[in-house]
Amino acid sequence: MEVPIAHVIFFIGVTVASYLILSAVYPQVVSLANAFVIQKSKIAERIRTVFSIEEVMNTPQGLMVYLKNIGYESMKADANSYDVFIDGVLFNVTNAVLERDENNNGVFDPGDVLRLTVNVTLVPGEVHRIKVVYSNGASDETIFTS
Amino acid sequence: MGFSVLIGGIVTASIILLAFFFSLSSFISNTIQIQEALDLHYKIIDKQIKTVIEILNDTLNSTNPTLFVLNKGYTNLLINCTTLYINGTLITNYTSYILNDMIDKGIWNPNEILVIRINGNLSNGIAKVTFSTCEGVKYSKAVNIT
Numbered sequence: 001m002e003v004p005i006a007h008v009i010f011f012i013g014v015t016v017a018s019y020l021i022l023s024a025v026y027p028q029v030v031s032l033a034n035a036f037v038i039q040k041s042k043i044a045e046r047i048r049t050v051f052s053i054e055e056v057m058n059t060p061q062g063l064m065v066y067l068k069n070i071g072y073e074s075m076k077a078d079a080n081s082y083d084v085f086i087d088g089v090l091f092n093v094t095n096a097v098l099e100r101d102e103n104n105n106g107v108f109d110p111g112d113v114l115r116l117t118v119n120v121t122l123v124p125g126e127v128h129r130i131k132v133v134y135s136n137g138a139s140d141e142t143i144f145t146s
Numbered sequence: 147m148g149f150s151v152l153i154g155g156i157v158t159a160s161i162i163l164l165a166f167f168f169s170l171s172s173f174i175s176n177t178i179q180i181q182e183a184l185d186l187h188y189k190i191i192d193k194q195i196k197t198v199i200e201i202l203n204d205t206l207n208s209t210n211p212t213l214f215v216l217n218k219g220y221t222n223l224l225i226n227c228t229t230l231y232i233n234g235t236l237i238t239n240y241t242s243y244i245l246n247d248m249i250d251k252g253i254w255n256p257n258e259i260l261v262i263r264i265n266g267n268l269s270n271g272i273a274k275v276t277f278s279t280c281e282g283v284k285y286s287k288a289v290n291i292t
Contacts, residue, residue, distance in 0.1 A: 011153055018158040022165070029165045033173075040176035047183035050190055052282030057234025066236060068229060070282040072186050099236045100229070111227035111280060113236060 042136070048073040049138035054113065056130055056144040062094065063118040065132060067140075068111075075108040075134060077101075084118045085131040092119045122146035190281060196221035197283040201275060202259070206291045211264040214245075215277050215285070216257070223254040227280040230262060233273050239265045 050071030057064040065084065069075055079093040095117040098108060108114045122128065124146055131141035198219035206213065213230070217223060225244070230237045244252070245259040254260055262277075268291045276286040 014155070015157060018161055021158065022161045026165055029168065033168065036173055036176045040179055044179050044183040047180065047187050050187065054229060054278050054284065055231045055234050055276055064234065066231065068278065068282055070190060070280065100238065113229055
């Protein structure tokens with residue numbers, strides 16, 4: 001009779017210990033899984049976002065940079081979503097215009113062409129490196145003659 | 147006593163294994179989605195590697211500008227999202243068709259020539275003409291407009 005009671009006590013003890021371990025570990029596991037989901041979403045979106053600098057033209061109004069969305073993800077068509085670096089220096093994007101908007105939805109969809117106006121004055125005939133970075137980290141760079 | 151510890155151990159191990167299983171399945175699911183995004187990205191790169199185009203013109207007629215672009219690559223191309231720039235400005239007012247399009251009508255196959263008829267007149271002089279495919283593969287050339 002004493003042995004089964006000891007068994008029951010040990011069993012309850014071990015079960016309670018298991019519950020305590022689980023209650024400590026499970027929220028961390030759930031939190032980790034959620035972090036994976038968020039990270040996955042961002043990484044997958046970043047990988048699907050691909051654009052190309054098609055043409056760069058130096059004008060008195062600033063630098064005109066034409067981008068084509070060649071990826072699988074729609075992008076924003078506003079100036080604040082893009083950072084432009086010329087020879088490693090960040091310059092202000094003053095305007096973003098969809099030059100080609102196949103769906104007429106105001107969104108920089110795959111196949112569309114976006115023109116950025118960069119507030120910079122460059123001496124004509126010089127070779128520069130330009131890098132355009134989208135808000136999710138997708139980027140493209142090229143060299144051009146101003 | 148040994149039996150109850152064994153049972154308790156099994157319960158603990160089961161709970162931990164269950165939590166591990168949930169986190170693992172979440173991780174695998176996320177990995178698959180990232181892998182799918184990577185596959186799409188590789189598809190773009192594969193297409194870019196296989197794409198080679200060339201502008202055949204050395205001159206353009208200023209009043210009836212017609213451009214000929216050869217698909218010199220190893221893959222067929224779409225023509226609905228190609229882009230044309232003259233002196234850094236996007237040209238949207240043009241019609242295009244494939245010369246002697248005998249196979250896969252509407253698809254720009256290797257060794258086929260895309261004919262681009264620009265609506266309107268161009269100014270005389272040397273102009274930089276850039277043509278870009280849907281995948282962002284470009285060809286630029288100085289063309290004499292007469």
